[in-house]
Amino acid sequence: MASRGRGWLAIVAVVAVGVALTLLVQERYHHRVLTLVFLWAAMGLAWNIISGYAGQISFGHQVFFGIGAYVTVLLVVKAGLTPWIGMGVAVAVAVLAAVLIGMPTFRLAGIYFGLATLAYPLIFRIVMDWLGYQEVAIPMKREQPGWFMQFNEPRSFDLLALGVLAATLVLSRVIETSRLGYRLRAIKENEQAAEAMGVDSFRCKMAAYMLSAAPAAVVGAVYIHAILFIVTPEAVFGLLVISQTLVVCLVGGSGTLWGPLVGAALMVPVSEILDTTVGDRLPGIQGVVYGAALMLIMLGAPEGLYWRVRHAFRARGGGEATRLAIVAPPAEDGAAAVPTETVLLEVRGVSKAFIGLQALSDISFDVREREILGVIGPNGAGKTTLFNVLNGFLVPDRGEVRFLGQAVTGLRPSALCRRGIGRTFQVPRTFQHLTVLENVMVGAFVRVGPVHVAASTARSALAKVGLADRADALPTGLTTLDLRLMELARCLATAPRLVLLDEPLAGLSGDGVAVMISVIRGVRTRGVTVVIIEHTMQALLRLADRLIVLDQGRRLAAGAPGQVTQDPAVIEAYLGKRWLARMAAR
Amino acid sequence: MVLAELVQYVATGLLVGGVYALMSIGLALIFGVMRVVNFAQGDFMMLGMYLTYFYAMSGSVDPLLGAILTIPPFFALGWAVHRGLLARVTGGGDPQRQMDAQLILTLGLSLVITNATTMILSPTPLGIRTAYATQAFALGPVLLNQARSYAFAMALLLAAAVYVFLTRTDLGKALRASADDPEAASYQGIDVRAMHGLAFGTGIALVAAAGGLLATYYPIEPTVAGNFIVLMFVAVVLGGLGSIPGAFVGGLVIGLVQSLTLLVLPFQLQNTGVFIVFLLVLYLRPQGLFGRRARTV
Numbered sequence: 001m002a003s004r005g006r007g008w009l010a011i012v013a014v015v016a017v018g019v020a021l022t023l024l025v026q027e028r029y030h031h032r033v034l035t036l037v038f039l040w041a042a043m044g045l046a047w048n049i050i051s052g053y054a055g056q057i058s059f060g061h062q063v064f065f066g067i068g069a070y071v072t073v074l075l076v077v078k079a080g081l082t083p084w085i086g087m088g089v090a091v092a093v094a095v096l097a098a099v100l101i102g103m104p105t106f107r108l109a110g111i112y113f114g115l116a117t118l119a120y121p122l123i124f125r126i127v128m129d130w131l132g133y134q135e136v137a138i139p140m141k142r143e144q145p146g147w148f149m150q151f152n153e154p155r156s157f158d159l160l161a162l163g164v165l166a167a168t169l170v171l172s173r174v175i176e177t178s179r180l181g182y183r184l185r186a187i188k189e190n191e192q193a194a195e196a197m198g199v200d201s202f203r204c205k206m207a208a209y210m211l212s213a214a215p216a217a218v219v220g221a222v223y224i225h226a227i228l229f230i231v232t233p234e235a236v237f238g239l240l241v242i243s244q245t246l247v248v249c250l251v252g253g254s255g256t257l258w259g260p261l262v263g264a265a266l267m268v269p270v271s272e273i274l275d276t277t278v279g280d281r282l283p284g285i286q287g288v289v290y291g292a293a294l295m296l297i298m299l300g301a302p303e304g305l306y307w308r309v310r311h312a313f314r315a316r317g318g319g320e321a322t323r324l325a326i327v328a329p330p331a332e333d334g335a336a337a338v339p340t341e342t343v344l345l346e347v348r349g350v351s352k353a354f355i356g357l358q359a360l361s362d363i364s365f366d367v368r369e370r371e372i373l374g375v376i377g378p379n380g381a382g383k384t385t386l387f388n389v390l391n392g393f394l395v396p397d398r399g400e401v402r403f404l405g406q407a408v409t410g411l412r413p414s415a416l417c418r419r420g421i422g423r424t425f426q427v428p429r430t431f432q433h434l435t436v437l438e439n440v441m442v443g444a445f446v447r448v449g450p451v452h453v454a455a456s457t458a459r460s461a462l463a464k465v466g467l468a469d470r471a472d473a474l475p476t477g478l479t480t481l482d483l484r485l486m487e488l489a490r491c492l493a494t495a496p497r498l499v500l501l502d503e504p505l506a507g508l509s510g511d512g513v514a515v516m517i518s519v520i521r522g523v524r525t526r527g528v529t530v531v532i533i534e535h536t537m538q539a540l541l542r543l544a545d546r547l548i549v550l551d552q553g554r555r556l557a558a559g560a561p562g563q564v565t566q567d568p569a570v571i572e573a574y575l576g577k578r579w580l581a582r583m584a585a586r
Numbered sequence: 587m588v589l590a591e592l593v594q595y596v597a598t599g600l601l602v603g604g605v606y607a608l609m610s611i612g613l614a615l616i617f618g619v620m621r622v623v624n625f626a627q628g629d630f631m632m633l634g635m636y637l638t639y640f641y642a643m644s645g646s647v648d649p650l651l652g653a654i655l656t657i658p659p660f661f662a663l664g665w666a667v668h669r670g671l672l673a674r675v676t677g678g679g680d681p682q683r684q685m686d687a688q689l690i691l692t693l694g695l696s697l698v699i700t701n702a703t704t705m706i707l708s709p710t711p712l713g714i715r716t717a718y719a720t721q722a723f724a725l726g727p728v729l730l731n732q733a734r735s736y737a738f739a740m741a742l743l744l745a746a747a748v749y750v751f752l753t754r755t756d757l758g759k760a761l762r763a764s765a766d767d768p769e770a771a772s773y774q775g776i777d778v779r780a781m782h783g784l785a786f787g788t789g790i791a792l793v794a795a796a797g798g799l800l801a802t803y804y805p806i807e808p809t810v811a812g813n814f815i816v817l818m819f820v821a822v823v824l825g826g827l828g829s830i831p832g833a834f835v836g837g838l839v840i841g842l843v844q845s846l847t848l849l850v851l852p853f854q855l856q857n858t859g860v861f862i863v864f865l866l867v868l869y870l871r872p873q874g875l876f877g878r879r880a881r882t883v
Binding site for chain 2: 104108118250282292302
């Protein structure tokens with residue numbers, strides 16, 4: 001976190017440069033360009049909160065820009081209310097609109113979300129036309145220009161716009177460096193993994209949406225007073241507003257507060273200059289330039305200029321010496337390693353069918369505190385489906401799951417994680433663009449709020465799995481063993497009572513298996529209960545206290561490993577006669 | 587009398603909906619095969635209208651024929667746009683980011699086409715005069731505008747041709763195979779990249795032809811795309827993203843909804859009915875009326 005102070009310093013520097021430019025620039029037209037740069041940068045930053053950080057691409061963000069403009073101006077016209085207060089009302093209305101829009105729309109994922117957001121500004125356009133607000137001019141207030149945001153001095157608008165930009169930068173920076181920021185990035189990278197790590201994705205997205213609606217409304221209000229003077233549905237809810245926003249963010253790079261700033265500083269002056277020089281002869285030149293910029297950036301550097309330049313300057317995490325996995329096998333110290341009689345998790349009659357396939361039928365078992373319970377079975381036996389039911393990805397058709405004596409059937413994964421059920425995935429699901437430490441921090445945030453506390457929780461979780469020295473690497477550079485260890489650390493950082501490990505040994509070398517087994521033993525030694533899915537009987541025999549065998553969605557057998565492997569039904573369905581012969585020969 | 591009025595509105599809606607259906611099929615084909623939501627679809631429709639106008643002015647080609655004649659050049663244009671632009675967007679290897687990048691690329695393309703057309707041609711609306719544009723067939727008390735009726739019939743024919751192509755020819759089957767599972771298709775020796783080009787070319791040609799048909803009764807101007815692209819999105823989502831029969835039905839439904847909205851709401855609010863249907867479908871049945879793939883969270 002060395003860059004912490006630097007980030008704030010950079011914002012101060014940006015504002016200082018802005019003020020200097022405002023003072024230096026003389027011509028009225030240049031002031032206009034400056035105001036526009038500040039405003040579009042702020043608008044881009046607003047969009048960036050929901051679409052850049054959280055990855056929910058909104059094609060309708062001008063809805064809040066338009067609400068800001070209309071509410072402020074109508075309050076001046078109808079009630080004589082100063083826009084300084086009107087803006088506050090507009091922000092409240094925009095945030096309320098964000099809640100009303102977000103409630104149904106965040107149920108949609110991916111492109112469906114984007115398409116749905118298209119509809120809202122269109123509806124507003126039609127309704128404003130219909131209400132008779134095709135053109136609303138700001139009434140002139142000669143006696144109190146400042147009170148009504150009608151400055152003669154263009155410098156005042158520069159400073160106002162710069163103020164909006166500075167506030168939005170600060171907001172973005174606060175989000176970026178807060179728990180919410182980490183969670184949003186986790187959702188963007190892998191929503192399911194984020195949910196399983198205790199991130200309530202709906203609430204986080206909603207918070208981001210509300211936070212991004214507010215600055216958009218302010219920008220809309222100021223834009224009308226500084227630039228347009230007349231509100232029309234087309235001008236504020238139209239496609240050009242969102243195009244400009246997208247251009248600024250995508251050219252500069254989204255997911256960082258510097259991207260929209262770079263994009264605005266570059267694109268706004270270019271398009272303004274073209275518009276004034278050749279705009280008379282070539283109407284639409286702005287649109288062509290924006291469109292061409294979008295195309296070029298997608299062809300050349302789809303991640304945006306900021307990221308492209310940044311990656312060019314620093315190559316991260318590469319070229320480290322190969323690490324020897326040195327994990328001190330924790331001592332199997334008496335009491336902690338022995339299962340107690342307390343029942344932690346009760347599964348009663350759980351059934352789940354997918355179209356035509358009974359994945360689980362009438363599964364019942366108990367998990368006792370501090371035991372290592374192995375779930376085995378051939379491919380398609382329903383093992384992962386069982387985990388998906390236990391951690392809340394799937395709601396069972398019938399049956400009940402009780403955790404610590406309470407019914408938890410049908411709770412969301414994030415809620416189950418908060419109650420103490422953690423899990424890993426068969427194919428590791430990482431947050432690709434977050435470092436190993438940050439990945440684990442997402443888990444830690446379930447229990448702690450402040451970033452530095454989460455970081456130290458995460459470091460200690462990494463130490464428990466022997467991955468402390470890879471904290472700053474990106475997941476893309478990790479081996480399969482390291483990825484699985486990182487996932488386990490992320491899960492442990494949520495301080496679980498029970499962990500569900502989905503094939504943690506799959507794809508590991510012999511040494512890797514040994515490391516993983518000792519780490520899992522260590523997890524139990526610390527008092528955490530483990531349920532583990534495995535294919536290979538050999539490994540589980542070394543690890544598990546008890547086994548449950550699934551076959552075609554049914555519970556075939558349960559009991560101590562020695563007992564289960566003698567069970568004729570298990571041998572018939574799963575182990576095969578040869579296995580028995582081989583075991584007998586030993 | 588009320589019944590006759592209702593039938594009139596339904597008939598008008600269906601006639602308009604036929605052309606929506608044709609343009610939506612193009613969009614659905616592109617999405618179905620390439621997983622790209624083509625924002626520039628409306629702009630190619632606009633260009634198709636202009637080409638039909640050009641045929642009519644320079645060679646006195648009837649727009650109904652002109653619409654068909656837009657197909658070859660626009661197929662080539664679509665192919666070239668795919669080869670030259672879309673196929674070059676990689677998104678850094680991540681499939682989700684590649685789709686996002688392609689989507690943004692088509693948005694950029696849309697901005698360029700609309701505004702460049704405004705720059706090069708005049709923003710003044712044009713129209714093609716035909717004898718049948720002001721005539722109507724009378725079916726008892728119900729009047730069917732002749733231009734819309736012809737356009738509807740042509741749209742049905744073209745849609746049927748696409749259907750036959752996709753279901754009865756080897757090339758059509760290869761196209762559907764690449765839509766279902768590009769990887770498996772490529773193992774079967776199908777050139778998936780060529781299939782993408784074919785899909786994009788065909789999708790563009792269809793929407794251009796639909797534009798040509800529309801030009802028999804709708805004013806031609808550079809910004810006309812904006813009025814239609816959202817209707818196409820709605821039709822395609824309604825039918826289930828990527829489903830071609832779905833998009834066809836979706837187009838008809840949009841025409842109907844637009845027309846029937848006029849019975850209860852004033853003219854300016856005509857499209858609110860469409861958007862409300864759109865949002866309802868998204869919330870209640872995001873996979874659309876005909877969609878097979880449920881959305882994955």
